[in-house]
Amino acid sequence: MSDTKRLNLNRETIEQLGLQQSYKGINAQIAPEARIFEYPSIGNVYVMESDLYGNPMPEGSCFLAFEGRAGLMGKHVRIEELRSSSLEDIKKMVQENQAG
Numbered sequence: 001m002s003d004t005k006r007l008n009l010n011r012e013t014i015e016q017l018g019l020q021q022s023y024k025g026i027n028a029q030i031a032p033e034a035r036i037f038e039y040p041s042i043g044n045v046y047v048m049e050s051d052l053y054g055n056p057m058p059e060g061s062c063f064l065a066f067e068g069r070a071g072l073m074g075k076h077v078r079i080e081e082l083r084s085s086s087l088e089d090i091k092k093m094v095q096e097n098q099a100g
Contacts, residue, residue: 008049008062009035013083019047027072028065029054039064041087045094051076064090068098 009019019037026046030036034050034057046065050056052074057063062082065074075097085093 007033007035008057008059008079009037009047013079016083017047022046026065028052031056039090042091042094045090046074047082048074064093066094066098073097 013019014037018040020040022036022038026036028048029052030048031050031054034048034054036049037047039045039047044067048057048063048065051063052065052072057076060080061076061078063074064077064082065072067073075093077093082090
C-alpha cells in the first residue's frame with residue numbers, strides 16, 4: 001500500500017480552469033484527503049475530489065457540486081470533459097441537473 005495521496009486534479013487542470021481551493025464549510029461529508037475548489041465566475045459551484053458522501057472519486061474524474069432545489073447536489077464528471085467545457089457548458093450542466 002502506498003503512503004502517497006492520489007489527487008485527481010493536477011496543477012495543470014487547476015490552472016487551466018482557474019480553480020481556487022476552497023476552505024469554507026459546505027454541507028457535505030468530504031473524504032479526508034480530498035480537496036474542494038470553487039469554479040470561477042459561477043457562484044456556489046464546486047469541483048471536488050470526493051462526492052457529497054465522502055467517497056473518493058475514481059481516477060480521472062471529479063464531482064461537480066452545486067446548489068439544487070433541495071440543497072447541495074452534484075454530478076460525476078470526467079476531468080477531460082471538465083477541461084474541454086466552456087463556462088457556458090458548465091452553467092448549462094449545472095442548470096440541467098439542479099432539479100434533482
